[in-house]
Amino acid sequence: MKNHVKRLREELGLTQKELGERVGVSRQAINAIETGKFDPSIWLAHDLACLFGVSIEALFLFKEEDRK
């Protein structure tokens, strides 16, 4: 699922590792989310959205063709 995690992370000046530490996941998890290889759970998506100060819908691009 495409998302704005990388852009917002870079706007905050955080590395993937730093972002991971703030939301309680690994750097690999953040990288997988940013590259669209992994869709986070609802709680992780919520934590990311809260950290960036945006809604989940603004952070993750929900498209019908991406529905599993």
Place this chain on the structure above:
Amino acid sequence: MKRILRHPVTNMICISLFTSFYALVFLATSRSTWFVNLLESHYANQEAAAFWNGWHSFLAGGNHAYIAYLMIALTILVVILLMLRRHPYDEYHTSLLMQCLAVAAVLTLIAIAFFYLVILGDSSGFVEKITLFIVINWTTVVLSDLVFVLLCRWK
């Protein structure tokens, strides 16, 4: 299930039990004349006889103990890598682990189907064939776990 898989200890216990069982069987049968008596000395399918004769000789010589030692060494490597891990798996790692387990399960099912056909084609040498199946299954599971552990190195 994800809660159980989050902890590296679960992985350590499962892989250790899995390896311990087959290693004990292989080591116990490697020095057993009872096991040698179970092996088949004549194969109906002459085309594959050369391969099965070689495998038969390997088992009859008790050399499958070395397979057990190799599997124990690989499992110890996996356990050590898991013990060096300081954090539980996050949801991404748990997802990866489930994918690795799924791959191991699919390979096991394919191996079962393959060996079932092999035995139906020639029922002689049943013990040799099951032993080969166990070696392949054991190897795929331990290697899948090792790949997962290496992929999830989180310092």
